[in-house]
Amino acid sequence: MKSLLQQRETVLALIIVAMGVAVSFWAPNFLAVKNFVDIATDTSFLTMMALAQMTVILTRGIDLSVASTLACSGMAAALIGKADLALPALLLVFIGIAVGGVLGMLNGLLVAALGIPPIVVTLGTMLVFRGLTFMIAQGKWVHDYEMSSSFLALPNVPILGVPMLVWIALIVIALFYVFLSYTRTGRMLYAVGGNPLAARYVGISVARQQFIVYAISGAVAGLCGVLWVSHFGTATPDGAVSFELQVVAACVIGGVSVAGGVGTVAGAVLGTLFLGVIENALSLINGSSHWQMAIAGLAIVTAVIINARSERTVGKLILPEARRAALKGSAR
Amino acid sequence: MSAPAQRYQVADRPPFNLTDLLLRWEVLLIALLVLVVAINGWATPNFLDFYNMTDATQVFSEKAILALAMALLIIAREIDLSVAAIIALASLAMGYCATQGFHAPVLICVGLGVGMLCGMLNGFLVTRLNAPSIALTIGTMSLYRGIARGVLKDQTYTQYPPDFQSFGQDYVTSSVPIYMSFLLFLVLAGVAALVLHAMPVGRKIMASGNNPVAARFSGVPVDRIRFLLFVASGLAAGLASVLLTARLGSTRPDIASGFELEAVTIVVLGGVSILGGSGTIGGVVLAAIVLGLVQFGLSLNNVTGIEISVMIGALLIGAIALPIIVRRLLGRSSTH
Numbered sequence: 218m219k220s221l222l223q224q225r226e227t228v229l230a231l232i233i234v235a236m237g238v239a240v241s242f243w244a245p246n247f248l249a250v251k252n253f254v255d256i257a258t259d260t261s262f263l264t265m266m267a268l269a270q271m272t273v274i275l276t277r278g279i280d281l282s283v284a285s286t287l288a289c290s291g292m293a294a295a296l297i298g299k300a301d302l303a304l305p306a307l308l309l310v311f312i313g314i315a316v317g318g319v320l321g322m323l324n325g326l327l328v329a330a331l332g333i334p335p336i337v338v339t340l341g342t343m344l345v346f347r348g349l350t351f352m353i354a355q356g357k358w359v360h361d362y363e364m365s366s367s368f369l370a371l372p373n374v375p376i377l378g379v380p381m382l383v384w385i386a387l388i389v390i391a392l393f394y395v396f397l398s399y400t401r402t403g404r405m406l407y408a409v410g411g412n413p414l415a416a417r418y419v420g421i422s423v424a425r426q427q428f429i430v431y432a433i434s435g436a437v438a439g440l441c442g443v444l445w446v447s448h449f450g451t452a453t454p455d456g457a458v459s460f461e462l463q464v465v466a467a468c469v470i471g472g473v474s475v476a477g478g479v480g481t482v483a484g485a486v487l488g489t490l491f492l493g494v495i496e497n498a499l500s501l502i503n504g505s506s507h508w509q510m511a512i513a514g515l516a517i518v519t520a521v522i523i524n525a526r527s528e529r530t531v532g533k534l535i536l537p538e539a540r541r542a543a544l545k546g547s548a549r
Numbered sequence: 550m551s552a553p554a555q556r557y558q559v560a561d562r563p564p565f566n567l568t569d570l571l572l573r574w575e576v577l578l579i580a581l582l583v584l585v586v587a588i589n590g591w592a593t594p595n596f597l598d599f600y601n602m603t604d605a606t607q608v609f610s611e612k613a614i615l616a617l618a619m620a621l622l623i624i625a626r627e628i629d630l631s632v633a634a635i636i637a638l639a640s641l642a643m644g645y646c647a648t649q650g651f652h653a654p655v656l657i658c659v660g661l662g663v664g665m666l667c668g669m670l671n672g673f674l675v676t677r678l679n680a681p682s683i684a685l686t687i688g689t690m691s692l693y694r695g696i697a698r699g700v701l702k703d704q705t706y707t708q709y710p711p712d713f714q715s716f717g718q719d720y721v722t723s724s725v726p727i728y729m730s731f732l733l734f735l736v737l738a739g740v741a742a743l744v745l746h747a748m749p750v751g752r753k754i755m756a757s758g759n760n761p762v763a764a765r766f767s768g769v770p771v772d773r774i775r776f777l778l779f780v781a782s783g784l785a786a787g788l789a790s791v792l793l794t795a796r797l798g799s800t801r802p803d804i805a806s807g808f809e810l811e812a813v814t815i816v817v818l819g820g821v822s823i824l825g826g827s828g829t830i831g832g833v834v835l836a837a838i839v840l841g842l843v844q845f846g847l848s849l850n851n852v853t854g855i856e857i858s859v860m861i862g863a864l865l866i867g868a869i870a871l872p873i874i875v876r877r878l879l880g881r882s883s884t885h
Contacts, residue, residue, distance in 0.1 A: 279683075281810075327866065331873050334823045336683075337865065340810060344862025351855040454855075459806075465687055475684045507702050511695025517688030518674065525679040 225472040225527070229487045236494055244501040252497065254379055260493035261386035262441050266460070267467040267485045268393045269437035272430045274468055275397075275410040276423075277477030278335035280431060282324060283438045284460035285346035288453075290316035291442030292350050295359040295452035298368055306368040306447070313443030314436050320346055321435015325428035335427075343461070351454040361450035372448045382448060389437070394482045402429060410477030466513065467492055470520040491516065574820035578835040585839055589846035596846065603726045607796065609841025610730035611789040612808055613834070616815035617734075617741045618785035620833045622682075622778045623816050624745070626758040626825030629671060629779060630686040632786040633808035634693035637800075639663040639790035641697045643713075644706025644800035653713040660791040661784060667693055668783015672776035690809070698802040706800040717795025730792040734837075737785075742830040750774070758825030814865050815840055840864075 241247045266283055273280045294313040327338040372382035397403040408416040409426045417423055446452040471488025473480030492513055499509050589596045615632050622629050639660045646659050671689055675682045720726050745751040756764040757771045765771045819836035821828030847857045
C-alpha cells in the first residue's frame with residue numbers, strides 16, 4: 218500500500234482526481250458523463266503522440282519534428298482523398314501512417330546511421346517537413362466539402378456513446394503497453410536509455426533501437442495526422458504548429474525522464490490527462506483559456522522539479538538484508 | 550652542466566597544418582558566406598549596396614544576440630528554450646509601462662530587468678534543484694509566454710513613445726547607416742569571444758561542458774557558472790526584447806515565437822557541439838550572418854518564408870551530416 222502511494226503515477230492520478238473535485242464545485246457540469254467523453258476526445262491526439270514521444274525519450278532522444286510530421290501526413294492523405302473521393306477512409310489512414318513512417322525513418326536514419334544528435338536532426342526536419350507540407354498543399358487548405366463523407370465520419374462514429382477516436386487512442390495505449398512491457402524490443406529500449414554502453418556490451422544494437430523508435434514516432438504522428446484532418450474537417454499547412462512542445466510537456470509531467478530509461482505508459486497517459494483536465498476546467502469556469510498556457514507551464518516546472526528530486530537518489534538496494542542494514546545505519 | 554635529456558617532447562600546440570586549417574569549421578563557414586553573398590549579388594542587382602546590407606542586419610541581429618548567450622550555455626552543456634518567451638514577457642512589461650507614460654530609459658531598464666529575473670529563475674531551478682534544463686526551460690517557456698498571453702488576452706500594446714521606437718528603427722547616428730541592434734550584436738560578440746577564448750572563465754565554461762563532474766572535482770564552480778550563464782541568457786533575451794519591441798512598435802502575445810529554435814539553429818550551424826564542451830564565438834557570428842543573409846536574400850527574390858525554412862532546415866542537417874559522410878567515405882585515417 219505504501220509503495221503504491223509512493224509511485225508517481227498514483228500521486229499524479231490523485232492530483233487529477235483532486236483537481237476534478239475542486240473544479241466540480243465551481244462548475245457542476247464538469248462531472249457530467251458527456252464532459253468526461255469530451256476530455257477523452259480532446260486528449261486523444263496528445264495521448265497517442267505522448268506515448269510515441271516517450272519511446273523516443275526513453276532512448277535518450279527527442280523528436281521535435283512530430284507536429285510537422287503530423288501536418289505533412291495529414292495533408293498528404295487529404296490531398297489523395299480529394300483527388301479520388303471514392304477511396305475508402307481506411308486506406309487513407311494507412312497512407313497517413315505510411316507517410317509518417319517514412320518521415321520518421323528518415324529521422325531514424327540520420328540519428329542511427331550518421332550519429333547526429335537527435336535534437337539537431339529533428340529540429341532540422343521539423344522545418345523541412347513543415348515546408349514540405351506547404352509545398353504539397355501549395356499553401357492552400359483542403360476543406361471538408363472536398364473530403365468524402367465516410368472519411369469525415371471516421372473518427373466521430375460513436376461506439377457505446379464514445380467516439381471512434383477515443384477507441385483508437387485506447388487501442389494505441391494498449392499496444393504501447395504490450396510493446397514496452399512484454400516484447401524484447403520494448404525492454405531493450407529501457408536498456409538503451411538507461412545505459413547505452415552497457416546495452417551495447419550485452420549485445421543490443423543501439424542504432425537499431427534508435428531507428429525503430431523514430432519510425433514508430435513518425436508512424437503514430439502519421440496516424441494522428443489523418444485522424445486530425447478528418448476530426449477537424451480541414452487540412453491546413455500550419456496545422457498543429459508547436460504541438461511538439463505540448464507533447465514533450467505531457468511526457469515530462471507524466472514522469473518520463475529526459476535523461477532516458479525512465480517512463481511508463483500510465484505516466485504518459487496521466488500526464489496528458491492532467492493537461493486535458495486543466496484545459497477543460499478553465500474553459501468550463503472561465504469560458505476562455507487565456508491562462509491555460511501559464512498553468513500548464515507551472516505544472517511542467519513543478520513536475521520537472523519533482524522528477525529531479527526523485528532521480529537524485531541513485532540506485533535502490535534490492536536485497537532485503539542490505540536494505541535492513543542501511544535502515545539500521547541511518548537510524549543511528 | 551647539461552639538462553637531463555628529455556624523453557618526450559610535448560609541444561605547446563599541434564604543428565601547423567594547412568589542411569587542418571582549411572577544414573576548420575569557421576573556414577568552411579566563411580566559404581559558405583562568400584558563396585551566399587556571391588549568389589545574392591548575382592541574383593539581386595543592388596544586394597551589395599551598403600544600405601541594403603544594413604537593412605539585412607536588422608532582420609537577424611536580435612536572434613544573433615540570443616544565439617551568443619545560447620552558444621555559451623550549450624557549450625556548458627545546458628540549453629535555454631525559454632528565451633523567446635522571455636522576450637514576450639519583457640515586451641509585455643515594457644508595453645504596460647509605456648501605457649503608464651514612461652519613456653525610453655525606464656522601458657529599457659524594465660525590459661532588461663524582466664529578462665534578468667527570468668534568467669535568474671531558470672538558473673536557480675537548474676542549479677539548485679538539479680532540474681534538467683531542456684525539460685525545465687520548456688516549462689518556463691510555457692509559463693512566461695502563458696503569463697504574457699493571459700495578461701494580454703487578444704489585445705496589443707502599441708503606444709510606445711517615439712524616443713523608444715527610434716532605438717530600434719533609426720540608425721545609430723545619421724551619418725553612419727548602422728542600426729543599434731547590429732552594433733550591439735558586434736559589441737556583445739566581442740565580449741563573448743573575450744570571455745570564452747581569452748579569459749580563465751572561458752576555460753571553465755568549456756570544462757563544465759566537457760565533463761561537469763571532473764570540472765567540479767578540479768575546483769571549477771560549475772553551478773555558479775551555469776547560473777550566471779542562465780542570467781546572461783535572460784539578459785540577452787531582455788535586450789532582444791527591447792530591440793524587437795522598439796523595431797515593431799507593438800507587443801502581441803505571439804511576439805518572437807520560434808526564436809528559441811532559430812537561435813539553437815544558429816548555434817549548431819556555428820559549429821558548437823550540442824553535447825557541450827566545444828565551439829567558438831567566431832563560428833556562431835558567421836553562422837548568424839550566413840543564415841540572416843540567406844533569409845534576407847531569398848525574401849528579396851520573392852521566395853516564401855516557408856521555402857526559406859525548408860532550406861534552413863536542410864542547411865542545418867546538411868552542414869552536420871556532410872562532414873560525417875565525407876569522413877566515413879575517406880575512411881577513419883583522418884580522425885585518428
